[in-house]
Amino acid sequence: MKNKVLILIFLLLSTGAYAQKFEEVLKEAYLKFEKTESPQDKLNVVNRLDMIAARYSDQWSAQYYAAYAKVVTSYLLEDEKQRDGLIDQAEQALNKSKALTKTNEEILIMEAYIANARLAVKPMSRYKKYGEIFDAKLAEASALNAANPRIYFLKGQSTFHTPRAFGGGCKNALPFFEKAIPLFAKESKDDLSKPFWGHDRNQYYINECNE
Structure with a gap:
């Protein structure tokens, strides 16, 4: 019984640490994205958000902000093919986000x-x-x-x-x-x-x- 309690406590603590770490890294990347101005700098953060989305694939918001960053950046690019490609990726990320949460206005x-x-x-x-x-x-x-x-x-x-x-x-x-x-x-x-x-x-x- 004692071992079961210890295991439960460990799992709860691990889950809390996982969530806290995720929130920290996502917010850091998001704020950096919002502060950058050049298309290349934004693309660099887009790559960072993609890595976060891959690492935390069970989190709807990770996929959501990956999609958001791609959409915003697409407006800043000049090449039509590159823009469409980035929007394709945004749509794919958003579809993953939709699968992880209830449909909402966001x-x-x-x-x-x-x-x-x-x-x-x-x-x-x-x-x-x-x-x-x-x-x-x-x-x-x-x-x-x-x-x-x-x-x-x-x-x-x-x-x-x-x-x-x-x-x-x-x-x-x-x-x-x-x-x-x-x-x-x-x-x-x-x-x-x-x-x-x-x-x-x-x-x-x-x-x-x-x-």
């Missing part, structure tokens, strides 16, 4: 982000297909949690980069960014299992629109 929002990244590679030929996916995924996410600021950030970002002739530009994008501000303010930045990305870029676009 997964749907990331699916919308991936669709928008696809569209951005070749806007003229991909607008209809991926624009519809983008809108549909954000509508699903909003039905689950309309108070998620990333819904409005992505709507604003998409509108910002849409030509004015098609309803885009700062004037139409700014209300989305402004709606996201108080929602971002309510989020904690302590727990990566509760995503909080988007705040800084949301503010960047607001500044761009106000200049």
Whole structure:
């Protein structure tokens, strides 16, 4: 009986240490990614996040942030083939993340982000297909949690980069960014299992629109 108790205590301690280590390394990599600016520096951190996702393959958030980093970085690259390849990898990582957790608005929002990244590679030929996916995924996410600021950030970002002739530009994008501000303010930045990305870029676009 005593041995069984000792084994149970060991397992509990081991599990706690595993979780703590995972959270530490993931947060360190995520924060580094957000601080980097050049495409190459971001790709370097993408590789680091891939290693974390491989090491902690049972953690949905490891796959989620690997997908997130690839999507963000794809916008910074110039070669269309490289961009599509990175988005392919993002989609694969997100599918692994979906398999490890219940469908929630963050997964749907990331699916919308991936669709928008696809569209951005070749806007003229991909607008209809991926624009519809983008809108549909954000509508699903909003039905689950309309108070998620990333819904409005992505709507604003998409509108910002849409030509004015098609309803885009700062004037139409700014209300989305402004709606996201108080929602971002309510989020904690302590727990990566509760995503909080988007705040800084949301503010960047607001500044761009106000200049």
